[in-house]
Amino acid sequence: MLAGRITPKICPMSTSLRSLFLCSLLLAASSQAQEQGQYRSKILLDPLGEMGKGSEMSVAELEAQIDSIEQPYARSSAGRFLARHYVQQGDYDSAVAYYRQALAARGLADVANREMLRELAQVYLLKEDYQQAARTLQRALDIDLVPEATDFLLLAQAQYRLGNYVAVVAALDGIAAHDLKLDTGQLRQALALYYRAGAFEQSAAILRQLLQLEPDHAEHWHHLAAVYLQQNKQRLALDTLTLAQEKRIPFTAEQLLLLVDLQAATGNPYGAATTLQQAMADDGVPATSMHQRKLFELWLQARERKRAITALRSAARSSGDTELYLYLAQLQAEDRQWQQVEETVLSACAAPLADRYVSRANLLLGLSQLKRDRLEAARRLFINATLVGGANAQAAQWLQFMEAAPATEEELRRVVGPCYDSPGKKVSLAALSTTAATPAPVDGEEVAPASTAPVAEVALKTVEALRFYTSTQEETLEQLLPRVRSLAVGMNVSLVKAGGTANGPLSVLSLPEENALRLAMPVRGAPHARGRYDLYNAPAFKCAWIRIPQAEQQPLQVVSGLRERVIAAGYELTGEYRLLFLNDGEPGVEVQLGVR
Template structure:
């Protein structure tokens, strides 16, 4: 009998029940105390026959067994109305063991929740007594989900506290669902407590580290989030690009931009973080905050060249201008203009080109660049001041009708 498929056992029980055979009593314990077992393929083939004869089953234990199995079958098929009806029929049987009744009511409540009927789910569970007396964590969790769906968040919080008393992190699946429940009502403090419990038992589980960091950020505990990321690194947890960027950013915002830059630089070198203009711009900002000017400029140059972003080229040129590095500044502007620039950048590019030429002592070339700059909007006044200055220094020239020279708008 132990090797017989569960579905076959069910059919035998039903047949015995229909024939009134007293020997069916021996199957009661096996059937009712194992409600989670699925029908085998052979039993599934007999579902239609079982359903057709269900009304003729008189014995309570057999009716409850058949009803619960038919209910589960219809849940799998998505026939929730039929499933609810069969659960209710199974629960109407007399003499059900408390553990069986609790399982059936929890399953019925889960169907109600799936069909967005939280009030009915609570009603199904309340037949088991006051929620404070529930000792089955799974039943409690279903109760908490129903309260959450109804918007009773204080009741959910109380339920989570009760679950923390009853359950252990060793019940990993249950704890994961508790995290979802707590996070769903934005109870980030309890979410963090549950995740910390999971990490104590499963320190090698990467998801728990990063979920906890996310929750701590929601709580505004950025330093704690950084600490947990560092502990995760120490544990040998593999970091994705997103998590490396987060670690680098937290270093920077928590007062250590140098560490943030080193983390990001290493990740770029090893390919953990993809080389892109955006990522090198971040690296530039971290090095700049750390007052590592040369490293910052190198990162900015890489960002500009990878992205081709005119704004980055102009900012790069400005950084060089502030250090009076006229030759390098001139080269950066010419590189930008050679690649082609949009009309909106023509004025600024010529202005920066003129400043670099002036710094190199090439006043005639500077005059031509400033004259070009006056022909575009945005920098006319600045360019005009430079022209006045050059004329006061004896430089003569004229303003052409259109822009000429290296920094012209690219052809559309």
């Protein structure tokens, strides 16, 4: 690619950099007649004069006599001839020496000197001496001639190798400044360099040009959306993907899910749910339990309750996830579908329950029995719910509401019923209905006021495993929050220089095994740790979550309040939490608390 700047179309592009350069040198000799004709007053037809007649003088003889050549043109021509010879031999040090000697003689016209500087720059690139390559290319551009776009591309390549990303952008900007046109291959080179340098505005402009040339090229559409996301322009990214879909551009499953997420993030959960449902119907996205759950959440946000319940039922059945079954039963209870509540909870209880689900399952099953006038079973199930943490307060309220007899000592010893963690202690629902209660008053018992309100649930999800680019912050959350946005700028620049790109919103991580907070950015690619920045591979993260409008101090109160709700719902906290700073048209913060 580096040598492609002086390589005519007949040189094969699949060969090595050295082969391309040698090819260009051989072809340059055949084209020299045109250059001689244009500058006949300065350039002789035989560049070596009498010494070159008949090609009888050997390279060794020419080297021995070059210092005695006084005529500037002959000295420059001889030096260039020897330089090209040593390039073909792979002796780049000798080639550099003769190129520099030929340039110092000042015997050739500016156009020839510029071509020689280009050749010298490419020798430096072959030697991986990028500093000298950049300086030589700048000398070529400083000559008062109309520049070529490939000069700027080569200069940008050299600066990129040096890690000078500002200089990379400056070199590429020279192409537009001189109103130079790029072909498709050159546009791709410029795009790659702009993107790696973090110049996303220019990357988007290049992609729009490529789309004009190749409107059916799927990668251009998806890359343009990705570049808009790098600039936090979610609406433009959504518009790009929507237009691509209308033009029947192919989408992968990952790209379809990105379209779904953008629709939801920009305030259109109905459109997101419709897109996801259609994608699963067309096999564009696999109909996994995870995607079914996502569909449920989107329909619920869109206030399409029946569709949400249908999606949740499919997700629960395909995954066997107890949590999804109980969430489904909660929705059915809100709709007073008591037969369905019973069936759903019993499906959840078909396998042994984890302790954290026992209280909620018994509470919901008790409600289904109470509303169907099965009072004995309802009483026992509510008592079960009071014996395990999570929904014990609500269960006590329902017991008071139904004016049930107090629990006996035997009933308080263990959970008895279909929803428990041990198969050996399970009792069928029918058996509970035929079991009579033996009243046993409990002195001094205070019961919470009766309430008919069902249990307040918390939203749960599992975040996939992510790789974060992080920096440790030795300050409190209160001190860090006002500075998060400004710190993100430097982090993003460092990430690009480290060879990665952002793959999600900026976050603050609090890990239970660490005493400090981490400012973190999910990444794609293979960045390396750089300076004060490190990499952290986070496993899948099950969490309770809530989204709130952007306000610098508000997350502090929300974290505390969400903790209380999670504990009241019967979940155990892991000690880890995350704050995600969203910017999707309606900026906000998502609070995530780790749960077991």
